[in-house]
């Protein structure tokens with residue numbers, strides 16, 4: 001990248017042909033050609049340059065999706081980025097591309113719940129075995145390695161409990177044992193962490209979250225290095241997992257302000273954490289406590305922090321936790337995160353599910369907050385009034 005990340009995002013994808021600051025949305029199923037010779041020429045070009053940009057059918061994309069892929073490839077500093085209809089599609093594509101029946105995978109224990117179901121249950125039916133490791137004890141990872149281990153899959157930080165891991169250590173274990181690596185980097189995005197430059201083979205971001213930033217589109221991105229490119233390309237073709245042009249356009253539009261929004265999410269989140277950390281019965285799960293392992297691991301790898309955090313609340317009365325959550329007026333109750341608005345979610349004990357290395361006591365509760373772009377003093381006033389219900 002010749003300019004900084006921030007400048008690049010503002011100038012990418014100008015369309016001088018149409019004299020437009022933004023690229024056109026090219027919608028297509030059929031791509032038409034002037035002649036048999038013309039279609040053949042495109043197919044030869046596509047074979048010579050499998051990275052993309054040449055299409056004989058729109059399942060391979062259109063110029064709009066290709067522009068988004070090019071922007072993301074620069075942001076990730078990767079060999080290529082595949083885009084998928086959802087973030088979870090990118091998780092699936094990463095796992096499906098490099099694993100086959102008889103293989104084993106090792107996955108970090110605090111995991112986005114559908115990724116857990118996919119690996120632990122669904123893959124089992126295809127004779128792919130999953131073991132989970134403790135993100136804060138990498139000996140549990142090393143111990144799980146066998147000759148059949150194909151992939152180490154990391155989610156950083158862990159969903160809902162927000163553990164940060166020693167990424168370089170994981171990479172060195174993988175390298176020593178010739179195992180591929182993938183990371184779900186949705187929380188940090190390449191604005192705060194560039195996994196491919198660190199040494200990961202694959203890096204996933206749910207574009208539904210901060211890339212789009214406006215809670216109106218779903219999408220996913222899977223950045224890859226050269227080593228795994230062909231495998232992922234083949235899997236992408238056979239699964240048909242591709243983002244549509246309208247969604248690609250909205251994600252390009254969101255990306256223009258990714259840095260501005262993330263900087264503000266971070267500043268707001270830090271103010272909320274400062275306020276909440278005064279309460280004895282509330283432990284913010286966010287990298288702020290100097291000296292803690294999570295803080296050390298975050299500081300070692302990330303250049304910033306986003307707006308998503310957990311709260312571990314100690315309280316005997318679950319009804320009052322629900323009341324606290326339901327009394328928030330500026331925090332919408334719902335799934336997803338990464339948009340401009342604040343959100344809250346109570347993770348009920350049953351939703352923590354089958355984790356092996358994370359336990360909640362009966363009087364402990366997890367609440368997830370996404371800190372949006374509102375005025376932080378309004379958010380604090382709102383939290384203050386809702387906290388009165390926590391008894």
Ligand SMILES: Cc1ncc(COP(=O)(O)O)c(C=O)c1O
Pocket residue numbers: 086087088089091112155159184186187206207208209218219220336337
């Ligand atoms: C960490 C993480 N990874 C992946 C996903 C899946 O993304 P999507 O909802 O776009 O399918 C999510 C969604 O919440 C997530 O939180």
